[in-house]
Amino acid sequence: MDIIKNLALFFLIFFCVFAEGFSQEAITEKELESHIQFLTADSLAGRFPGTKANQQVVNYLVNDFKSNNIPTLIQEFEAKLRKDTTSVTTWNVLGLLEGKDSILKKEVIILGAHYDHLGKKRDSIYHGADDNASGTAALLEIAEKIVAHKNEIKRSVIFIAFGAEEQGLLGSQFFVENPIVPIKNIKLMINMDMLGSLNEKSHVYMGGAGTFPGGEKLMKKLGKPNHVNPVVHAGSVDGSDHVSFYKKGISVLGIHTGGNENYHKPTDTIETLNISGEVNVANYIYQAIMEIATSEWKLKFIPQD
Ligand SMILES: [Zn+2]
Numbered sequence: 001m002d003i004i005k006n007l008a009l010f011f012l013i014f015f016c017v018f019a020e021g022f023s024q025e026a027i028t029e030k031e032l033e034s035h036i037q038f039l040t041a042d043s044l045a046g047r048f049p050g051t052k053a054n055q056q057v058v059n060y061l062v063n064d065f066k067s068n069n070i071p072t073l074i075q076e077f078e079a080k081l082r083k084d085t086t087s088v089t090t091w092n093v094l095g096l097l098e099g100k101d102s103i104l105k106k107e108v109i110i111l112g113a114h115y116d117h118l119g120k121k122r123d124s125i126y127h128g129a130d131d132n133a134s135g136t137a138a139l140l141e142i143a144e145k146i147v148a149h150k151n152e153i154k155r156s157v158i159f160i161a162f163g164a165e166e167q168g169l170l171g172s173q174f175f176v177e178n179p180i181v182p183i184k185n186i187k188l189m190i191n192m193d194m195l196g197s198l199n200e201k202s203h204v205y206m207g208g209a210g211t212f213p214g215g216e217k218l219m220k221k222l223g224k225p226n227h228v229n230p231v232v233h234a235g236s237v238d239g240s241d242h243v244s245f246y247k248k249g250i251s252v253l254g255i256h257t258g259g260n261e262n263y264h265k266p267t268d269t270i271e272t273l274n275i276s277g278e279v280n281v282a283n284y285i286y287q288a289i290m291e292i293a294t295s296e297w298k299l300k301f302i303p304q305d
Helices: 002-022 029-039 052-067 129-148 170-177 215-221 242-246 275-293
Strands: 072-080 087-097 108-114 156-162 186-192 203-207 229-232 252-256
Touching: 029 052, 029 129, 029 275, 052 072, 052 087, 052 129, 072 170, 087 129, 087 170, 108 129, 108 170, 108 275, 129 156, 129 186, 129 275, 156 170, 170 242, 186 242, 186 275, 215 229, 215 275, 242 252, 252 275
Parallel strands: 108 156, 108 186, 186 252, 203 229
Antiparallel strands: 072 087, 087 156, 203 252
8 A cells, every 4th residue: 555655646746857858948949839830830821810719829928937936918909901991809928027127127028929920822732831930930939938037027027929920010009009018118029920940040130230239249249158150230121010010219129030922921830940040040049038137237219220
């Protein structure tokens, strides 16, 4: 009897330790891949706004934030679709992390990525693996890593998975019109849209690095320790959700690993991605946030031409 009890206890402890190992601080290829696999599944049919699949994605994001003890908030809004101008209900998913410094915590850094994609056209599913399951996966993994170091952050960080980007940056537009903190407190927005196609030269491209003091220097400096090769533009603020923030006079950084032949095609699938490369890109972005969030770094908006 005792042997059976001991054996049961042994398995219980073993199971706890083993289960603990699944959610880990380090950003791993396996974790990124499993998020991307979920997001690009045929059953989600290209993550189109207003569909049942949209709700499933929202649940997945909420559950992931919650499993990392990140307080979450869902913002509901109406999105006017490009194809027929009808409106559907969709959502932004927010994770909130408060800074530890009594003064600096009022200042907010936003890390964002859109989770929606183009849905289905005729019989083809637009999986949107690079665009932007890759950025959404990075958002979840970077959030997990920052939470593991939450005692070090002075400023607050808000993680946002935006809905309806492909319909005209609608989720980010809704957020800047309905910010959950005073908009003047948002000091920097970092956007990730397409992180899964790191090339053999490890080029990570970004626009907006000149919109905050020391941005260009910082983003160049962090390349080598993270095994990426940054291509840093001071301006060139275009193409995705960070534009909504820039238009409100907020410093931004829009990061991606470059366009590719599968862009906005049904062939944008998980098999085409460089997920081990994305680990480096995600660590690079993680480190940029930590440098700014944990220091007295002076942040102010610098407009670019
Ligand atoms: Zn995109």
